Amino acid sequence: MSAYxxxxxxxxxxxxxxxxxxxSLQSALFAQLTVSGLANGGIYASLAVALVLIYRATQVIxxxxxxxxxxxxxxxxxLMTWGMSYWAAFFLTLGIAFVGGTLLELIxxxxxxxxxxxxxxxxxxxxxxxxxxxxxxxxxGAEIRFMPSAFPARFIxxxxxxxxxxxxxxxxxxVASVVILWVLFRFTKVGxxxxxxxxxxEAARLVGVRVSWMLSLGWGLAxxxxxxxxxxxxxxxxxxxxxxxxxxxxxxxxxxxxLGGLESPAGAVVAGLLxxxxxxxxxxxxxxxxxxxxxxTAFVLMLVVxxxxxxxxxxxxQVRRV
Amino acid sequence: MxxxxxxxxxxxxxxxxxxxxGVTLTxxxxxxxxxxxxxxxxxxxxxxxxxxxxxxxxxxxxxxKPLRGGPESAARLGIAHVPxxxxxxxxxxxxENLRLGAYTRRDSSAADAQRVLAFFPWLEExxxxxAGTLSGGEQQMLALGxxxxxxxxxxxxDEPSLGLAPLVAxxxxxxxxxxxxxxxxxxxxxxxxxxxxxxxxxxAYLLETGRVVLSGNSDEIASHEGVRRSYLGY
Numbered sequence: 352m353s354a355y356x357x358x359x360x361x362x363x364x365x366x367x368x369x370x371x372x373x374x375s376l377q378s379a380l381f382a383q384l385t386v387s388g389l390a391n392g393g394i395y396a397s398l399a400v401a402l403v404l405i406y407r408a409t410q411v412i413x414x415x416x417x418x419x420x421x422x423x424x425x426x427x428x429x430l431m432t433w434g435m436s437y438w439a440a441f442f443l444t445l446g447i448a449f450v451g452g453t454l455l456e457l458i459x460x461x462x463x464x465x466x467x468x469x470x471x472x473x474x475x476x477x478x479x480x481x482x483x484x485x486x487x488x489x490x491x492g493a494e495i496r497f498m499p500s501a502f503p504a505r506f507i508x509x510x511x512x513x514x515x516x517x518x519x520x521x522x523x524x525x526v527a528s529v530v531i532l533w534v535l536f537r538f539t540k541v542g543x544x545x546x547x548x549x550x551x552x553e554a555a556r557l558v559g560v561r562v563s564w565m566l567s568l569g570w571g572l573a574x575x576x577x578x579x580x581x582x583x584x585x586x587x588x589x590x591x592x593x594x595x596x597x598x599x600x601x602x603x604x605x606x607x608x609x610l611g612g613l614e615s616p617a618g619a620v621v622a623g624l625l626x627x628x629x630x631x632x633x634x635x636x637x638x639x640x641x642x643x644x645x646x647x648t649a650f651v652l653m654l655v656v657x658x659x660x661x662x663x664x665x666x667x668x669q670v671r672r673v
Numbered sequence: 674m675x676x677x678x679x680x681x682x683x684x685x686x687x688x689x690x691x692x693x694x695g696v697t698l699t700x701x702x703x704x705x706x707x708x709x710x711x712x713x714x715x716x717x718x719x720x721x722x723x724x725x726x727x728x729x730x731x732x733x734x735x736x737x738k739p740l741r742g743g744p745e746s747a748a749r750l751g752i753a754h755v756p757x758x759x760x761x762x763x764x765x766x767x768x769e770n771l772r773l774g775a776y777t778r779r780d781s782s783a784a785d786a787q788r789v790l791a792f793f794p795w796l797e798e799x800x801x802x803x804a805g806t807l808s809g810g811e812q813q814m815l816a817l818g819x820x821x822x823x824x825x826x827x828x829x830x831d832e833p834s835l836g837l838a839p840l841v842a843x844x845x846x847x848x849x850x851x852x853x854x855x856x857x858x859x860x861x862x863x864x865x866x867x868x869x870x871x872x873x874x875x876x877a878y879l880l881e882t883g884r885v886v887l888s889g890n891s892d893e894i895a896s897h898e899g900v901r902r903s904y905l906g907y
Contacts (some may be wrong), residue, residue: 540772542821546769555773556745558774559748559777560773561745
Protein backbone atom coordinates (compact mmCIF):
# COMPACT_ATOMS: atom_id res chain seq x y z
CA MET A 352 0.00 0.00 0.00
CA SER A 353 2.63 2.50 1.01
CA ALA A 354 4.94 1.54 -1.85
CA TYR A 355 2.32 2.28 -4.44
CA UNK A 356 0.83 5.33 -2.78
CA UNK A 357 4.32 6.80 -2.96
CA UNK A 358 3.78 7.11 -6.71
CA UNK A 359 0.04 7.61 -6.56
CA UNK A 360 0.13 10.83 -4.55
CA UNK A 361 2.60 12.75 -6.76
CA UNK A 362 0.80 11.40 -9.81
CA UNK A 363 -2.51 12.70 -8.47
CA UNK A 364 -1.05 16.12 -7.67
CA UNK A 365 0.70 16.46 -11.02
CA UNK A 366 -2.54 15.39 -12.70
CA UNK A 367 -4.47 18.11 -10.87
CA UNK A 368 -1.85 20.71 -11.77
CA UNK A 369 -1.92 19.73 -15.45
CA UNK A 370 -5.73 19.78 -15.44
CA UNK A 371 -5.80 23.31 -13.99
CA UNK A 372 -3.06 24.53 -16.31
CA UNK A 373 -4.53 23.14 -19.54
CA UNK A 374 -8.01 24.32 -18.60
CA SER A 375 -6.70 27.80 -17.88
CA LEU A 376 -4.88 27.96 -21.21
CA GLN A 377 -8.01 26.83 -23.06
CA SER A 378 -10.54 29.15 -21.50
CA ALA A 379 -10.37 32.60 -19.93
CA LEU A 380 -13.30 31.82 -17.66
CA PHE A 381 -11.61 28.65 -16.44
CA ALA A 382 -8.45 30.62 -15.66
CA GLN A 383 -10.38 33.27 -13.74
CA LEU A 384 -12.29 30.66 -11.77
CA THR A 385 -9.07 28.83 -10.98
CA VAL A 386 -7.41 31.95 -9.61
CA SER A 387 -10.42 33.02 -7.53
CA GLY A 388 -10.67 29.42 -6.33
CA LEU A 389 -7.01 29.46 -5.35
CA ALA A 390 -7.67 32.68 -3.42
CA ASN A 391 -10.36 30.89 -1.41
CA GLY A 392 -7.97 27.98 -1.13
CA GLY A 393 -5.28 30.21 0.34
CA ILE A 394 -7.69 31.17 3.10
CA TYR A 395 -8.58 27.51 3.75
CA ALA A 396 -4.88 26.67 3.71
CA SER A 397 -3.95 29.28 6.34
CA LEU A 398 -6.67 28.09 8.69
CA ALA A 399 -5.84 24.44 7.95
CA VAL A 400 -2.17 25.02 8.82
CA ALA A 401 -3.32 26.60 12.10
CA LEU A 402 -5.30 23.41 12.83
CA VAL A 403 -2.33 21.24 11.89
CA LEU A 404 0.03 23.19 14.16
CA ILE A 405 -2.07 22.43 17.20
CA TYR A 406 -2.99 18.91 16.14
CA ARG A 407 0.61 17.96 15.54
CA ALA A 408 1.67 19.15 18.98
CA THR A 409 -1.21 17.80 21.05
CA GLN A 410 -3.34 15.46 18.87
CA VAL A 411 -6.20 17.87 19.49
CA ILE A 412 -8.46 19.39 16.83
CA UNK A 413 -9.04 22.97 17.86
CA UNK A 414 -12.70 23.63 17.14
CA UNK A 415 -12.29 27.22 18.32
CA UNK A 416 -9.85 28.06 15.53
CA UNK A 417 -12.51 29.65 13.32
CA UNK A 418 -14.05 31.66 16.14
CA UNK A 419 -10.65 32.99 17.20
CA UNK A 420 -10.04 34.05 13.60
CA UNK A 421 -13.39 35.86 13.55
CA UNK A 422 -12.60 37.64 16.80
CA UNK A 423 -9.25 38.91 15.53
CA UNK A 424 -10.84 40.00 12.25
CA UNK A 425 -13.29 42.13 14.23
CA UNK A 426 -10.34 43.64 16.08
CA UNK A 427 -8.78 44.59 12.73
CA UNK A 428 -12.10 46.05 11.59
CA UNK A 429 -12.39 48.02 14.84
CA LEU A 430 -8.87 49.41 14.51
CA MET A 431 -9.60 50.53 10.94
CA THR A 432 -12.89 52.07 12.00
CA TRP A 433 -10.96 54.06 14.57
CA GLY A 434 -8.91 55.44 11.69
CA MET A 435 -5.89 53.21 11.51
CA SER A 436 -4.46 52.47 8.07
CA TYR A 437 -4.99 48.99 6.67
CA TRP A 438 -1.48 47.66 7.08
CA ALA A 439 -0.97 49.18 10.52
CA ALA A 440 -4.19 47.52 11.65
CA PHE A 441 -3.21 44.29 9.89
CA PHE A 442 0.10 43.92 11.70
CA LEU A 443 -1.19 45.17 15.04
CA THR A 444 -3.95 42.56 14.77
CA LEU A 445 -1.37 39.84 14.13
CA GLY A 446 0.44 40.92 17.30
CA ILE A 447 -2.77 40.92 19.30
CA ALA A 448 -3.68 37.52 17.88
CA PHE A 449 -0.33 36.08 18.93
CA VAL A 450 -0.61 37.33 22.49
CA GLY A 451 -4.28 36.41 22.67
CA GLY A 452 -3.74 32.89 21.34
CA THR A 453 -0.91 32.29 23.80
CA LEU A 454 -2.98 33.54 26.74
CA LEU A 455 -6.00 31.51 25.65
CA GLU A 456 -3.90 28.35 25.80
CA LEU A 457 -2.52 29.32 29.21
CA ILE A 458 -5.91 30.09 30.70
CA UNK A 459 -8.30 27.60 29.13
CA UNK A 460 -6.31 24.66 27.81
CA UNK A 461 -3.35 24.14 30.09
CA UNK A 462 -5.31 23.58 33.32
CA UNK A 463 -7.50 21.01 31.56
CA UNK A 464 -4.63 19.34 29.79
CA UNK A 465 -2.74 18.74 33.01
CA UNK A 466 -5.39 16.51 34.47
CA UNK A 467 -7.39 15.32 31.53
CA UNK A 468 -7.06 13.32 28.37
CA UNK A 469 -7.32 14.43 24.77
CA UNK A 470 -11.10 14.29 24.72
CA UNK A 471 -11.28 16.67 27.68
CA UNK A 472 -9.13 19.16 25.81
CA UNK A 473 -11.27 18.85 22.67
CA UNK A 474 -14.36 19.62 24.76
CA UNK A 475 -12.48 22.58 26.22
CA UNK A 476 -11.84 23.92 22.72
CA UNK A 477 -15.59 23.62 22.06
CA UNK A 478 -16.10 25.72 25.18
CA UNK A 479 -13.64 28.29 23.84
CA UNK A 480 -15.55 28.29 20.54
CA UNK A 481 -18.81 29.16 22.30
CA UNK A 482 -17.11 31.72 24.53
CA UNK A 483 -15.28 33.51 21.73
CA UNK A 484 -18.17 33.48 19.26
CA UNK A 485 -20.47 34.74 22.01
CA UNK A 486 -18.08 37.56 22.90
CA UNK A 487 -17.98 38.67 19.27
CA UNK A 488 -21.76 38.98 19.22
CA UNK A 489 -21.76 40.67 22.60
CA UNK A 490 -19.09 43.26 21.74
CA UNK A 491 -19.87 44.01 18.11
CA GLY A 492 -23.45 42.83 17.63
CA ALA A 493 -24.82 40.56 14.97
CA GLU A 494 -25.17 43.01 12.09
CA ILE A 495 -22.98 42.60 9.04
CA ARG A 496 -19.96 44.92 8.86
CA PHE A 497 -17.95 45.96 5.88
CA MET A 498 -14.32 44.83 6.00
CA PRO A 499 -11.98 46.93 3.83
CA SER A 500 -9.53 45.17 1.57
CA ALA A 501 -5.82 45.72 1.31
CA PHE A 502 -6.03 45.62 -2.45
CA PRO A 503 -7.74 47.94 -4.90
CA ALA A 504 -10.84 46.56 -6.60
CA ARG A 505 -9.14 46.43 -9.96
CA PHE A 506 -8.33 43.74 -12.45
CA ILE A 507 -5.21 43.07 -14.37
CA UNK A 508 -5.57 41.60 -17.82
CA UNK A 509 -3.26 38.90 -19.04
CA UNK A 510 -4.01 37.51 -22.53
CA UNK A 511 -7.66 38.37 -22.25
CA UNK A 512 -8.08 36.95 -18.75
CA UNK A 513 -9.10 39.36 -16.00
CA UNK A 514 -7.52 38.54 -12.64
CA UNK A 515 -8.75 40.50 -9.65
CA UNK A 516 -6.03 42.07 -7.54
CA UNK A 517 -8.00 41.01 -4.49
CA UNK A 518 -7.65 37.34 -5.45
CA UNK A 519 -3.98 37.61 -6.34
CA UNK A 520 -3.24 39.52 -3.13
CA UNK A 521 -5.08 36.93 -1.03
CA UNK A 522 -3.10 34.11 -2.60
CA UNK A 523 0.13 36.06 -2.09
CA UNK A 524 -0.50 36.86 1.57
CA UNK A 525 -1.69 33.37 2.49
CA VAL A 526 1.26 31.74 0.81
CA ALA A 527 3.70 34.27 2.29
CA SER A 528 2.45 33.71 5.83
CA VAL A 529 2.81 29.97 5.48
CA VAL A 530 6.31 30.35 4.01
CA ILE A 531 7.36 32.62 6.89
CA LEU A 532 6.07 30.02 9.31
CA TRP A 533 8.01 27.31 7.49
CA VAL A 534 11.21 29.37 7.72
CA LEU A 535 10.58 29.82 11.43
CA PHE A 536 10.19 26.08 11.96
CA ARG A 537 13.03 25.04 9.72
CA PHE A 538 15.74 27.56 10.50
CA THR A 539 15.30 28.93 14.01
CA LYS A 540 16.16 27.42 17.34
CA VAL A 541 12.71 28.01 18.76
CA GLY A 542 11.14 26.43 15.65
CA UNK A 543 13.31 23.37 16.09
CA UNK A 544 12.34 23.19 19.75
CA UNK A 545 8.66 23.43 18.81
CA UNK A 546 9.00 20.53 16.41
CA UNK A 547 10.92 18.50 18.98
CA UNK A 548 8.25 19.22 21.58
CA UNK A 549 5.53 18.16 19.15
CA UNK A 550 7.17 14.91 18.11
CA UNK A 551 8.78 13.73 21.38
CA UNK A 552 7.69 15.79 24.39
CA GLU A 553 9.52 13.58 26.91
CA ALA A 554 12.83 13.63 25.05
CA ALA A 555 12.45 17.35 24.40
CA ARG A 556 12.17 18.03 28.13
CA LEU A 557 15.37 16.08 28.71
CA VAL A 558 17.35 18.40 26.42
CA GLY A 559 15.87 21.38 28.24
CA VAL A 560 12.94 22.39 26.01
CA ARG A 561 10.07 23.80 28.06
CA VAL A 562 7.38 21.84 26.27
CA SER A 563 4.39 23.60 27.80
CA TRP A 564 5.71 26.98 26.64
CA MET A 565 6.08 25.57 23.16
CA LEU A 566 2.41 24.58 23.20
CA SER A 567 1.37 28.10 24.18
CA LEU A 568 3.60 29.46 21.46
CA GLY A 569 1.95 27.07 18.99
CA TRP A 570 -1.48 28.44 19.93
CA GLY A 571 -0.15 31.96 19.44
CA LEU A 572 1.15 31.16 15.96
CA ALA A 573 -2.06 29.34 15.07
CA UNK A 574 -4.05 32.40 16.11
CA UNK A 575 -1.84 34.57 13.89
CA UNK A 576 -2.51 32.33 10.89
CA UNK A 577 -6.20 32.36 11.75
CA UNK A 578 -6.14 36.16 11.84
CA UNK A 579 -4.58 36.23 8.37
CA UNK A 580 -7.26 33.84 7.11
CA UNK A 581 -10.03 35.83 8.78
CA UNK A 582 -8.93 39.21 7.43
CA UNK A 583 -8.53 37.79 3.93
CA UNK A 584 -11.86 35.97 4.10
CA UNK A 585 -13.84 38.97 5.37
CA UNK A 586 -12.53 41.13 2.53
CA UNK A 587 -13.41 38.54 -0.12
CA UNK A 588 -16.75 38.76 -1.91
CA UNK A 589 -17.90 35.31 -0.75
CA UNK A 590 -17.70 35.89 3.03
CA UNK A 591 -19.32 38.66 5.08
CA UNK A 592 -17.96 40.01 8.35
CA UNK A 593 -20.40 38.66 10.92
CA UNK A 594 -20.01 36.58 14.09
CA UNK A 595 -20.31 33.19 12.36
CA UNK A 596 -18.37 34.11 9.24
CA UNK A 597 -15.66 31.45 9.67
CA UNK A 598 -18.02 28.51 10.30
CA UNK A 599 -18.06 27.49 6.64
CA UNK A 600 -14.39 28.30 6.13
CA UNK A 601 -13.54 26.09 9.11
CA UNK A 602 -15.23 23.10 7.45
CA UNK A 603 -13.18 23.64 4.29
CA UNK A 604 -10.08 24.00 6.46
CA UNK A 605 -10.93 20.73 8.24
CA UNK A 606 -11.25 19.05 4.87
CA UNK A 607 -7.92 20.52 3.75
CA UNK A 608 -6.16 19.50 6.97
CA UNK A 609 -7.52 15.94 6.71
CA LEU A 610 -6.71 15.65 3.00
CA GLY A 611 -3.22 16.94 3.72
CA GLY A 612 -2.65 14.32 6.38
CA LEU A 613 -3.39 16.27 9.60
CA GLU A 614 0.26 16.35 10.67
CA SER A 615 1.74 18.01 7.61
CA PRO A 616 1.65 21.81 7.16
CA ALA A 617 2.80 21.41 3.54
CA GLY A 618 0.00 18.92 2.96
CA ALA A 619 -2.55 21.33 4.43
CA VAL A 620 -1.41 24.09 2.08
CA VAL A 621 -1.52 21.95 -1.05
CA ALA A 622 -4.85 20.42 -0.05
CA GLY A 623 -6.32 23.84 0.83
CA LEU A 624 -5.40 25.36 -2.51
CA LEU A 625 -6.61 22.26 -4.34
CA UNK A 626 -9.96 22.21 -2.56
CA UNK A 627 -10.44 25.93 -3.18
CA UNK A 628 -9.74 25.68 -6.89
CA UNK A 629 -11.64 22.43 -7.52
CA UNK A 630 -14.77 23.45 -5.62
CA UNK A 631 -14.89 26.78 -7.42
CA UNK A 632 -14.69 25.03 -10.79
CA UNK A 633 -17.18 22.38 -9.72
CA UNK A 634 -19.69 24.99 -8.58
CA UNK A 635 -19.42 26.91 -11.84
CA UNK A 636 -19.21 24.20 -14.48
CA UNK A 637 -21.52 21.55 -13.09
CA UNK A 638 -24.96 23.04 -13.38
CA UNK A 639 -26.68 21.12 -10.60
CA UNK A 640 -23.94 21.88 -8.04
CA UNK A 641 -25.35 24.96 -6.38
CA UNK A 642 -23.36 26.96 -3.78
CA UNK A 643 -25.34 25.18 -1.06
CA UNK A 644 -23.84 21.88 -2.20
CA UNK A 645 -20.20 22.95 -1.89
CA UNK A 646 -19.93 22.71 1.88
CA UNK A 647 -21.42 19.20 1.97
CA THR A 648 -19.02 18.26 -0.85
CA ALA A 649 -16.08 19.28 1.32
CA PHE A 650 -17.56 17.24 4.13
CA VAL A 651 -17.98 14.16 1.92
CA LEU A 652 -14.40 14.58 0.72
CA MET A 653 -13.23 14.61 4.33
CA LEU A 654 -15.17 11.41 5.08
CA VAL A 655 -13.84 9.67 1.98
CA VAL A 656 -10.25 10.57 2.86
CA UNK A 657 -10.72 9.32 6.42
CA UNK A 658 -12.17 6.05 5.14
CA UNK A 659 -9.85 5.38 2.19
CA UNK A 660 -6.53 6.97 3.12
CA UNK A 661 -6.58 8.28 6.70
CA UNK A 662 -2.96 9.43 6.46
CA UNK A 663 -3.98 11.84 3.70
CA UNK A 664 -1.75 13.00 0.89
CA UNK A 665 1.24 13.99 2.99
CA UNK A 666 0.66 11.90 6.10
CA UNK A 667 3.70 11.41 8.25
CA UNK A 668 5.40 8.15 7.47
CA GLN A 669 6.50 6.46 10.63
CA VAL A 670 10.18 5.72 10.44
CA ARG A 671 11.44 4.12 13.55
CA ARG A 672 13.75 1.27 14.29
CA VAL A 673 13.05 -0.49 17.49
CA MET B 674 37.23 13.09 45.38
CA UNK B 675 34.86 16.07 45.50
CA UNK B 676 31.33 14.90 45.03
CA UNK B 677 29.35 16.25 42.11
CA UNK B 678 26.07 14.54 42.76
CA UNK B 679 24.72 13.40 46.09
CA UNK B 680 21.50 11.51 46.75
CA UNK B 681 20.33 11.01 50.34
CA UNK B 682 17.33 8.81 51.09
CA UNK B 683 15.71 9.53 47.76
CA UNK B 684 12.28 8.04 47.24
CA UNK B 685 10.24 7.98 44.07
CA UNK B 686 6.84 6.67 43.13
CA UNK B 687 4.72 6.00 40.08
CA UNK B 688 1.21 6.77 41.28
CA UNK B 689 0.66 4.58 44.34
CA UNK B 690 3.63 2.32 43.58
CA UNK B 691 6.83 3.19 45.36
CA UNK B 692 9.84 2.40 43.19
CA UNK B 693 12.64 3.79 45.33
CA UNK B 694 12.73 3.28 49.10
CA GLY B 695 15.50 5.67 50.08
CA VAL B 696 18.47 5.52 47.76
CA THR B 697 21.74 7.09 48.93
CA LEU B 698 24.61 7.44 46.50
CA THR B 699 27.26 9.87 45.31
CA UNK B 700 29.03 10.53 42.03
CA UNK B 701 32.36 12.32 42.21
CA UNK B 702 33.82 14.69 39.65
CA UNK B 703 35.36 12.77 36.77
CA UNK B 704 34.01 9.45 37.98
CA UNK B 705 32.15 6.70 36.18
CA UNK B 706 29.70 5.11 38.56
CA UNK B 707 27.65 2.06 37.64
CA UNK B 708 24.27 1.08 39.03
CA UNK B 709 23.63 -2.65 38.95
CA UNK B 710 20.54 -4.59 39.75
CA UNK B 711 17.85 -6.89 38.44
CA UNK B 712 14.81 -5.79 36.47
CA UNK B 713 12.58 -3.62 38.63
CA UNK B 714 15.29 -2.87 41.18
CA UNK B 715 14.91 0.85 40.53
CA UNK B 716 17.94 1.57 38.34
CA UNK B 717 16.06 3.54 35.70
CA UNK B 718 13.94 5.24 38.33
CA UNK B 719 17.07 6.44 40.10
CA UNK B 720 18.18 8.20 36.91
CA UNK B 721 14.70 9.56 36.37
CA UNK B 722 14.59 10.86 39.93
CA UNK B 723 17.85 12.73 39.35
CA UNK B 724 16.71 14.36 36.10
CA UNK B 725 13.29 15.04 37.59
CA UNK B 726 11.19 13.02 35.16
CA UNK B 727 9.54 11.20 38.06
CA UNK B 728 8.10 12.54 41.30
CA UNK B 729 10.71 12.27 44.01
CA UNK B 730 11.33 12.96 47.69
CA UNK B 731 14.51 13.24 49.68
CA UNK B 732 17.64 15.31 49.17
CA UNK B 733 19.47 15.54 45.86
CA UNK B 734 22.42 17.89 45.61
CA UNK B 735 24.21 18.71 42.40
CA UNK B 736 27.43 20.71 42.58
CA UNK B 737 26.67 21.50 46.20
CA LYS B 738 23.23 22.95 45.52
CA PRO B 739 19.86 21.27 46.00
CA LEU B 740 18.40 20.04 42.73
CA ARG B 741 14.81 21.13 42.11
CA GLY B 742 12.35 21.20 39.26
CA GLY B 743 11.82 19.05 36.22
CA PRO B 744 14.16 17.80 33.52
CA GLU B 745 14.22 21.25 31.87
CA SER B 746 16.03 22.68 34.89
CA ALA B 747 18.31 19.67 35.26
CA ALA B 748 19.39 20.10 31.63
CA ARG B 749 20.18 23.77 32.30
CA LEU B 750 22.35 22.85 35.29
CA GLY B 751 24.47 20.52 33.18
CA ILE B 752 22.87 17.11 33.56
CA ALA B 753 22.49 15.22 30.31
CA HIS B 754 20.12 12.25 30.47
CA VAL B 755 20.26 9.70 27.67
CA PRO B 756 17.20 7.60 28.49
CA UNK B 757 16.54 3.99 27.67
CA UNK B 758 15.65 3.91 23.99
CA UNK B 759 18.06 6.84 23.52
CA UNK B 760 15.50 9.64 23.29
CA UNK B 761 16.26 10.16 19.63
CA UNK B 762 14.03 12.55 17.71
CA UNK B 763 13.50 10.07 14.93
CA UNK B 764 11.44 12.48 12.78
CA UNK B 765 14.22 15.08 12.81
CA UNK B 766 17.53 14.96 11.00
CA UNK B 767 20.82 13.91 12.57
CA UNK B 768 21.98 17.51 12.55
CA GLU B 769 18.77 18.78 14.15
CA ASN B 770 19.19 16.18 16.89
CA LEU B 771 22.66 17.54 17.60
CA ARG B 772 21.41 21.13 17.56
CA LEU B 773 18.77 20.19 20.11
CA GLY B 774 21.53 18.93 22.37
CA ALA B 775 22.85 22.49 22.52
CA TYR B 776 19.37 23.92 23.17
CA THR B 777 20.15 25.17 26.67
CA ARG B 778 23.44 26.74 25.64
CA ARG B 779 23.56 30.51 25.25
CA ASP B 780 27.10 30.63 23.88
CA SER B 781 28.12 29.30 20.48
CA SER B 782 28.12 25.54 20.14
CA ALA B 783 30.13 25.49 16.90
CA ALA B 784 33.26 24.24 18.65
CA ASP B 785 31.26 21.44 20.28
CA ALA B 786 29.81 20.44 16.96
CA GLN B 787 33.37 20.10 15.64
CA ARG B 788 34.28 18.05 18.69
CA VAL B 789 31.32 15.73 18.21
CA LEU B 790 32.12 15.30 14.53
CA ALA B 791 35.74 14.54 15.38
CA PHE B 792 34.45 11.89 17.76
CA PHE B 793 31.89 10.42 15.37
CA PRO B 794 33.09 11.38 11.86
CA TRP B 795 30.32 9.40 10.12
CA LEU B 796 27.75 11.86 11.50
CA GLU B 797 29.00 14.46 9.01
CA GLU B 798 27.86 12.58 5.90
CA UNK B 799 24.59 11.58 7.56
CA UNK B 800 23.76 15.02 8.88
CA UNK B 801 20.64 15.46 6.75
CA UNK B 802 19.38 11.93 7.23
CA UNK B 803 16.28 11.32 9.31
CA ALA B 804 17.54 10.05 12.67
CA GLY B 805 14.89 7.32 12.80
CA THR B 806 16.54 5.58 9.86
CA LEU B 807 19.84 5.08 11.69
CA SER B 808 20.73 1.70 13.12
CA GLY B 809 20.48 1.10 16.85
CA GLY B 810 24.20 1.54 17.40
CA GLU B 811 24.30 4.71 15.31
CA GLN B 812 21.37 6.12 17.27
CA GLN B 813 23.20 5.37 20.50
CA MET B 814 26.23 7.29 19.26
CA LEU B 815 24.00 10.11 18.07
CA ALA B 816 22.49 10.23 21.56
CA LEU B 817 25.99 10.48 23.05
CA GLY B 818 26.87 13.18 20.53
CA UNK B 819 23.71 15.08 21.43
CA UNK B 820 24.66 14.85 25.10
CA UNK B 821 28.16 16.17 24.32
CA UNK B 822 26.63 19.21 22.59
CA UNK B 823 25.06 20.07 25.93
CA UNK B 824 28.56 20.23 27.45
CA UNK B 825 27.27 18.48 30.57
CA UNK B 826 28.97 18.05 33.91
CA UNK B 827 27.18 14.78 34.48
CA UNK B 828 25.92 12.22 31.99
CA UNK B 829 23.14 9.84 32.96
CA UNK B 830 23.05 6.85 30.60
CA ASP B 831 20.35 4.22 30.72
CA GLU B 832 21.02 0.80 29.16
CA PRO B 833 23.26 1.99 26.34
CA SER B 834 23.95 -1.55 25.15
CA LEU B 835 20.29 -2.58 24.93
CA GLY B 836 19.59 -4.15 21.56
CA LEU B 837 23.12 -3.64 20.28
CA ALA B 838 25.43 -6.28 18.83
CA PRO B 839 28.27 -7.12 21.26
CA LEU B 840 30.93 -5.33 19.20
CA VAL B 841 28.82 -2.21 18.88
CA ALA B 842 28.06 -2.28 22.58
CA UNK B 843 31.77 -2.57 23.36
CA UNK B 844 32.45 0.47 21.22
CA UNK B 845 29.75 2.36 23.02
CA UNK B 846 31.37 1.65 26.40
CA UNK B 847 34.74 2.61 25.00
CA UNK B 848 33.27 5.95 23.90
CA UNK B 849 32.03 6.57 27.43
CA UNK B 850 35.47 5.79 28.80
CA UNK B 851 37.22 8.10 26.33
CA UNK B 852 34.79 10.93 27.11
CA UNK B 853 35.47 10.40 30.78
CA UNK B 854 39.24 10.34 30.42
CA UNK B 855 39.59 13.18 27.89
CA UNK B 856 36.99 15.57 29.20
CA UNK B 857 36.65 14.52 32.81
CA UNK B 858 32.96 13.88 32.24
CA UNK B 859 31.24 12.24 35.19
CA UNK B 860 28.97 9.36 34.19
CA UNK B 861 26.24 7.55 36.05
CA UNK B 862 25.68 4.35 34.12
CA UNK B 863 22.74 2.00 34.35
CA UNK B 864 23.40 -1.24 32.56
CA UNK B 865 22.02 -4.78 32.48
CA UNK B 866 25.35 -6.17 31.46
CA UNK B 867 27.11 -6.13 34.84
CA UNK B 868 30.37 -7.41 33.44
CA UNK B 869 30.83 -4.52 30.97
CA UNK B 870 29.61 -1.85 33.32
CA UNK B 871 31.93 -3.03 36.11
CA UNK B 872 34.79 -3.04 33.61
CA UNK B 873 34.33 0.61 32.61
CA UNK B 874 33.29 2.09 35.95
CA UNK B 875 35.32 3.22 38.95
CA UNK B 876 32.68 2.50 41.53
CA ALA B 877 29.36 0.72 41.58
CA TYR B 878 26.14 0.42 43.56
CA LEU B 879 23.94 -2.62 43.66
CA LEU B 880 20.21 -1.96 43.94
CA GLU B 881 17.60 -4.43 45.14
CA THR B 882 13.91 -3.52 45.33
CA GLY B 883 14.58 0.20 45.45
CA ARG B 884 17.41 0.18 47.98
CA VAL B 885 21.20 0.21 47.80
CA VAL B 886 22.37 -3.11 49.18
CA LEU B 887 26.02 -2.97 48.22
CA SER B 888 28.50 -0.34 47.13
CA GLY B 889 32.22 -0.06 46.56
CA ASN B 890 34.99 0.07 44.00
CA SER B 891 34.08 -1.76 40.85
CA ASP B 892 36.81 -4.37 41.14
CA GLU B 893 35.76 -5.17 44.72
CA ILE B 894 32.15 -5.49 43.63
CA ALA B 895 33.19 -7.69 40.73
CA SER B 896 34.89 -10.11 43.09
CA HIS B 897 32.05 -10.06 45.63
CA GLU B 898 30.70 -13.56 46.09
CA GLY B 899 26.97 -12.73 45.80
CA VAL B 900 27.39 -10.37 42.88
CA ARG B 901 29.47 -12.91 41.03
CA ARG B 902 26.83 -15.59 41.41
CA SER B 903 23.74 -13.46 40.74
CA TYR B 904 24.91 -10.91 38.22
CA LEU B 905 28.10 -12.15 36.62
CA GLY B 906 27.10 -15.77 36.45
CA TYR B 907 30.20 -17.69 37.40
